[in-house]
Amino acid sequence: MSETVPRNTAPSPPRAAGEGSRGFLEEGRKLQRDLVEEYYRNLATAKERGQPVAYMLVGGNLTEIVRSFGYEVVFPEIIGLNCAIKHASLDNIVHAESMGYGLDVCGYVKNDIGLQDLGGSTPFGKVPRPDLLVCSFSGCYIYVKWWEALAESYGAPMTTFDVPYMRSDRPWREDVDYMVSQLWEFVHYLEKATDHSFDMDALRKVLAESRRAEEGWVKWLDAGRLRPSPIEAYFEAIFYMFPINVLRGTARAGDFYDVVNAEVERRVRDGTNPVPEEKFRVLVEGVPPYTHYRTFWDYFRRWGAVSVVATYPKVGGLFDRGFLHDPSRPFESIAEYSLGAYVNQSWEQRRRIIADYVDQYSADAVVIHGIKSCRSFTAGQGDLRDWLIHERNVPTLYVESDHEDPRYFSPAQMRNRLDAFFEALEQRRAAGSLAPGAGR
Amino acid sequence: MITAGLDIGSGLTKGVLVEDGVRLLPARSVPTRGNPAEAGRQVLGLLVEEANLLPGEVDYLCTTGFGRYTFPDRDLQVSDITASARGAVFLFPGSRHVLDVGSQSTRAISVSETGRVLRFKMNERCAAGAGRFLERCAKYLQVPLESLGERAAAAEHPKLISSVCAVLAETEIINHIADGVPVSEILMGVFVSLAQRAHTLMRYVGITPEVTLVGGLVHNSGAVTALERTIGLRVNVSGDAHYAAAIGAAVLAHRRLVKTSIAPAAAEA
Amino acid sequence: MTLTGGVDIGSTTAKCVLVEDGRVVGKSLAPVGVDIVRDADHAFDEALLDAHRGREEVAFIVGTGYGRFKIRFGQLVVTEISCHARGASHLFPGTRLVLDIGGQDTKVIRVSERGEVEDFAMNDKCAAGTGRFLDVCANALGFDVAEIGPVSLTARRPVKVTSTCTVFAESEVTSHLSRGKEPPDILAGLHASIASRSLSLMQRVGVVPEVTFTGGVSRNEGMVRALAQRVGLPVNVSPLSQFIGALGAALLGQERAAGAGA
Numbered sequence: 001m002s003e004t005v006p007r008n009t010a011p012s013p014p015r016a017a018g019e020g021s022r023g024f025l026e027e028g029r030k031l032q033r034d035l036v037e038e039y040y041r042n043l044a045t046a047k048e049r050g051q052p053v054a055y056m057l058v059g060g061n062l063t064e065i066v067r068s069f070g071y072e073v074v075f076p077e078i079i080g081l082n083c084a085i086k087h088a089s090l091d092n093i094v095h096a097e098s099m100g101y102g103l104d105v106c107g108y109v110k111n112d113i114g115l116q117d118l119g120g121s122t123p124f125g126k127v128p129r130p131d132l133l134v135c136s137f138s139g140c141y142i143y144v145k146w147w148e149a150l151a152e153s154y155g156a157p158m159t160t161f162d163v164p165y166m167r168s169d170r171p172w173r174e175d176v177d178y179m180v181s182q183l184w185e186f187v188h189y190l191e192k193a194t195d196h197s198f199d200m201d202a203l204r205k206v207l208a209e210s211r212r213a214e215e216g217w218v219k220w221l222d223a224g225r226l227r228p229s230p231i232e233a234y235f236e237a238i239f240y241m242f243p244i245n246v247l248r249g250t251a252r253a254g255d256f257y258d259v260v261n262a263e264v265e266r267r268v269r270d271g272t273n274p275v276p277e278e279k280f281r282v283l284v285e286g287v288p289p290y291t292h293y294r295t296f297w298d299y300f301r302r303w304g305a306v307s308v309v310a311t312y313p314k315v316g317g318l319f320d321r322g323f324l325h326d327p328s329r330p331f332e333s334i335a336e337y338s339l340g341a342y343v344n345q346s347w348e349q350r351r352r353i354i355a356d357y358v359d360q361y362s363a364d365a366v367v368i369h370g371i372k373s374c375r376s377f378t379a380g381q382g383d384l385r386d387w388l389i390h391e392r393n394v395p396t397l398y399v400e401s402d403h404e405d406p407r408y409f410s411p412a413q414m415r416n417r418l419d420a421f422f423e424a425l426e427q428r429r430a431a432g433s434l435a436p437g438a439g440r
Numbered sequence: 441m442i443t444a445g446l447d448i449g450s451g452l453t454k455g456v457l458v459e460d461g462v463r464l465l466p467a468r469s470v471p472t473r474g475n476p477a478e479a480g481r482q483v484l485g486l487l488v489e490e491a492n493l494l495p496g497e498v499d500y501l502c503t504t505g506f507g508r509y510t511f512p513d514r515d516l517q518v519s520d521i522t523a524s525a526r527g528a529v530f531l532f533p534g535s536r537h538v539l540d541v542g543s544q545s546t547r548a549i550s551v552s553e554t555g556r557v558l559r560f561k562m563n564e565r566c567a568a569g570a571g572r573f574l575e576r577c578a579k580y581l582q583v584p585l586e587s588l589g590e591r592a593a594a595a596e597h598p599k600l601i602s603s604v605c606a607v608l609a610e611t612e613i614i615n616h617i618a619d620g621v622p623v624s625e626i627l628m629g630v631f632v633s634l635a636q637r638a639h640t641l642m643r644y645v646g647i648t649p650e651v652t653l654v655g656g657l658v659h660n661s662g663a664v665t666a667l668e669r670t671i672g673l674r675v676n677v678s679g680d681a682h683y684a685a686a687i688g689a690a691v692l693a694h695r696r697l698v699k700t701s702i703a704p705a706a707a708e709a
Numbered sequence: 710m711t712l713t714g715g716v717d718i719g720s721t722t723a724k725c726v727l728v729e730d731g732r733v734v735g736k737s738l739a740p741v742g743v744d745i746v747r748d749a750d751h752a753f754d755e756a757l758l759d760a761h762r763g764r765e766e767v768a769f770i771v772g773t774g775y776g777r778f779k780i781r782f783g784q785l786v787v788t789e790i791s792c793h794a795r796g797a798s799h800l801f802p803g804t805r806l807v808l809d810i811g812g813q814d815t816k817v818i819r820v821s822e823r824g825e826v827e828d829f830a831m832n833d834k835c836a837a838g839t840g841r842f843l844d845v846c847a848n849a850l851g852f853d854v855a856e857i858g859p860v861s862l863t864a865r866r867p868v869k870v871t872s873t874c875t876v877f878a879e880s881e882v883t884s885h886l887s888r889g890k891e892p893p894d895i896l897a898g899l900h901a902s903i904a905s906r907s908l909s910l911m912q913r914v915g916v917v918p919e920v921t922f923t924g925g926v927s928r929n930e931g932m933v934r935a936l937a938q939r940v941g942l943p944v945n946v947s948p949l950s951q952f953i954g955a956l957g958a959a960l961l962g963q964e965r966a967a968g969a970g971a
Contacts, residue, residue: 420788
């Protein structure tokens with residue numbers, strides 16, 4: 001696939017990296033921070049308001065249906081990453097280990113189990129106990145076990161979705177029908193549990209809000225195609241994922257993307273970009289090392305490396321590849337969305353998506369960050385690296401640490417690998433064996 | 441009755457003699473150097489000489505530790521967990537929780553009033569090597585092993601060691617040195633990190649006072665202080681606790697000897 | 710006639726090499742302690758002394774190794790990965806794959822015909838099978854680490870060693886001894902198992918001749934032999950193997966100095 005890269009023609013005034021990056025993050029980040037605070041405040045008071053609480057997983061989540069029944073939604077994975085980013089995950093993990101969870105058990109699981117056993121307090125407030133546990137993504141079997149552990153300790157009911165694995169660009173009819181039948185089953189269950197009857201119009205309204213947010217989010221991510229890119233499609237996107245994953249189905253989410261898209265337009269006009277001079281356009285694959293997230297970002301920034309596209313921000317949904325919610329086809333579009341989540345894609349599909357992104361976003365290189373405690377997402381990334389290098393001729397680096405457990409992040413080693421990788425890219429570019437932004 | 445306990449470890453072989461199961465006679469150790477049986481013989485020779493005994497005057501001998509099966513002249517062998525627990529209760533009869541930090545592995549053991557093992561938890565494989573790790577730290581930081589605690593005391597902001605593997609933790613320390621972190625803060629960080637890891641194991645088996653520390657770490661005041669602060673309890677420490685497993689082995693040897701020598705008589709009666 | 714320097718500050722030693730017109734004119738090796746700034750300075754002075762040259766004559770200095778950011782007198786810092794690639798290609802121009810076994814890490818680097826890094830892989834999160842492992846094993850068997858290579862070559866029935874975890878090295882060795890195995894057979898087994906581990910790392914970037922073996926462990930002839938056998942290819946080893954990082958740094962300095970002069 002080859003297409004003309006739209007040029008970001010605005011002049012970019014030279015500015016110091018620190019100054020540039022500070023100005024760079026200001027507005028959308030502030031709004032995002034407010035939304036996070038508001039969300040946690042709401043969570044802390046949900047029980048007082050008499051609002052039931054559902055726990056859900058991010059991948060292919062069923063927020064819209066649950067919200068249409070009046071539930072507040074908790075995503076323990078997101079609480080986990082928020083804890084990690086605030087350096088609060090290790091205490092929870094160590095507590096879970098003292099309960100008998102082993103060294104290699106998923107960091108999200110240990111953070112959450114430890115947190116719950118310690119009373120549910122986070123740096124952002126208290127997390128309410130679940131009234132319902134929705135295992136919306138069963139592609140990771142550990143997740144099923146995690147939900148079972150929570151169900152047992154809280155005596156809360158648990159419902160598990162069997163989401164067929166994606167092996168083609170579009171879901172098979174049979175798989176969609178199967179998912180739809182499970183969704184109906186779920187709706188009937190919720191009717192009984194909440195004593196409310198299902199309201200299709202309410203669902204359509206929630207879905208319309210979701211659609212608006214999704215389109216805004218896709219537009220924002222699309223800006224990575226510009227050269228230089230006005231957005232950081234990994235490190236910045238990690239913040240901007242919050243509304244699409246947590247507030248989807250509310251007007252707040254759609255409004256947020258309107259704000260950040262206006263911000264992108266301003267950046268293009270003013271030439272405020274993630275780095276003063278874009279030297280390397282990188283695709284990043286994998287869950288970030290949240291515990292050292294800024295340190296890790298810095299290792300890219302100092303080389304003028306910008307992630308113009310990333311797969312991780314798509315774990316909540318591959319909206320840019322057509323898996324959008326549709327108020328006119330409520331259940332079918334929810335089913336397709338769930339099936340199409342990035343984490344639910346077969347390796348052949350994941351490879352194809354990544355190869356397309358490299359072309360569409362004119363990436364020079366790929367950096368894969370594998371996480372020690374998640375085999376479900378990480379297994380196969382070594383083969384992906386080989387495939388990109390040998391079959392697609394894309395320089396690729398594989399590094400490993402953890403998303404939740406700071407003990408697996410070794411700053412000097414990590415920096416050494418990234419420095420060596422960018423040094424080699426620089427050498428190859430100087431020698432003419434790497435065309436700038438040629439993709440492959 | 442004189443009984444002997446030999447704790448044949450991968451680094452050191454330690455031995456003690458105990459009289460009538462209650463009185464501690466001399467303790468000695470030699471490096472194992474890849475020859476556990478020979479090291480055991482050497483230690484036994486030293487002990488007998490020190491106590492002015494003839495080799496035949498040792499009534500019963502019990503081995504423990506990694507090399508316990510390699511010593512041919514043993515009457516009994518017991519696991520190091522059983523031996524450490526028993527040794528700790530011998531030294532501090534109020535012990536209900538024993539933390540054993542050896543050169544390769546760390547173990548938390550909860551014990552009954554009679555010194556029986558109730559529950560125990562060992563570090564996971566990759567988290568091994570605490571004791572040896574400290575020796576290496578001393579070398580890299582150019583601080584004598586026995587002064588580590590003293591040097592660490594000045595630290596205000598301990599630099600925690602995150603790597604679980606003891607060998608990669610050394611790399612981390614070298615990087616801290618390269619970053620210009622003061623030696624005292626690195627050292628205190630090492631102690632606090634080790635204490636936190638031990639605490640995880642201890643909580644798993646349940647912490648009931650009194651807590652007794654045994655193994656090589658007892659000589660290290662910095663490690664003891666960090667441990668007491670981390671768990672929020674006072675920790676029993678004595679110089680002899682380095683020999684706890686050997687002592688426990690000798691005490692168990694005495695028990696067995698009493699049982700076997702009384703049992704036939706009882707049967708006759 | 711440009712004189713450049715390369716300073717490699719590793720985990721235990723500092724190495725410095727001075728290069729003039731592609732030729733090594735001076736070198737030094739010194740231990741590293743807690744005062745890296747001073748040790749780096751010292752290594753540089755020693756190399757100058759070795760070359761009979763003065764500080765002011767050195768046109769460009771490149772620092773490398775884990776302590777590279779502590780070198781106060783250099784103009785550029787480069788990772789040891791780039792330096793090893795460059796140094797190995799200089800000594801053996803046919804080099805396409807570099808294996809470096811150091812004290813605490815093992816790395817493999819695939820290099821282009823021009824000595825550029827094409828791909829690399831390192832041992833991550835596990836220090837099994839590195840130089841330290843051999844040190845501990847040598848110690849446990851009562852040998853000096855310099856002796857174990859030759860001793861391993863006298864083996865008759867090498868034992869099978871499965872674990873190369875450094876922390877458990879002593880137990881591994883002791884358990885073989887207690888089963889009555891001879892030290893040469895144990896050592897041969899240890900070397901073979903490190904060779905296997907190295908090969909699997911090499912396969913990650915692709916095994917292509919020529920293979921150049923660098924780092925402290927490459928001075929161990931038993932290891933060189935075990936590796937060549939396991940890989941099925943001859944292995945280049947240079948007497949300068951410990952200095953390859955510093956040499957590569959000095960050579961990169963030559964390019965920079967030439968670029969700056971142009």
